[in-house]
Amino acid sequence: MQDCIFCKIVNGEIPSEKIYEDDMVLSFKDIEPAAPAHVLIIPKKHISSLNAVTEEDSKIIAHVFIIAKKIAKELGIDKDGYRVVSNCGENGGQSVPHVHFHLLGGRLLKWPPG
Ligand code: AMP
Numbered sequence: 001m002q003d004c005i006f007c008k009i010v011n012g013e014i015p016s017e018k019i020y021e022d023d024m025v026l027s028f029k030d031i032e033p034a035a036p037a038h039v040l041i042i043p044k045k046h047i048s049s050l051n052a053v054t055e056e057d058s059k060i061i062a063h064v065f066i067i068a069k070k071i072a073k074e075l076g077i078d079k080d081g082y083r084v085v086s087n088c089g090e091n092g093g094q095s096v097p098h099v100h101f102h103l104l105g106g107r108l109l110k111w112p113p114g
Pocket of ligand 1: 005014016028029030031032033040086087093094095096097
C-alpha cells in the first residue's frame with residue numbers, strides 16, 4: 001500500500017528500530033513506548049485491521065504469536081509476563097491502518113485498559 005506508514009517501514013522507506021524480521025513478519029520498537037518494553041509486530045502483507053483478516057491469513061496471524069513469545073523471551077519479560085494486543089477501529093484506538101500487535105511488558109499492566 002503506497003501511503004501506509006507500516007508498509008513504508010517494511011520496505012525500508014521509513015527507518016525503524018528493528019527487533020526481528022522474517023518472510024512473514026517484521027517487529028520494531030514503538031516510537032512512543034507505553035511500557036519499558038514496547039514493540040510492534042506486523043505482518044509484511046498489508047492488512048488494514050483485524051476486521052480485514054481472512055482464513056487465508058491464518059498462518060501469518062498464528063506466526064505473530066509464536067514470534068511474540070520468542071521476542072518476549074529475548075527481551076527478558078517472559079517470566080514476569082507481558083501483553084499482546086491489537087487495537088481495531090476507532091473505539092479500539094487503532095491509529096495506523098495496517099494490522100499490528102503491541103507487545104508490552106517490563107511493568108505491571110493494568111486491566112481493564114482505559
Ligand atoms: P495503534 O494506536 O494501536 O494503531 O498503534 C499504532 C502504534 O504505532 C502507536 O503506538 C505508535 O506509537 C506507533 N507508531 C506510529 N508510527 C511509528 C513509527 N514510525 N515507528 C514506530 N512506531 C510507530
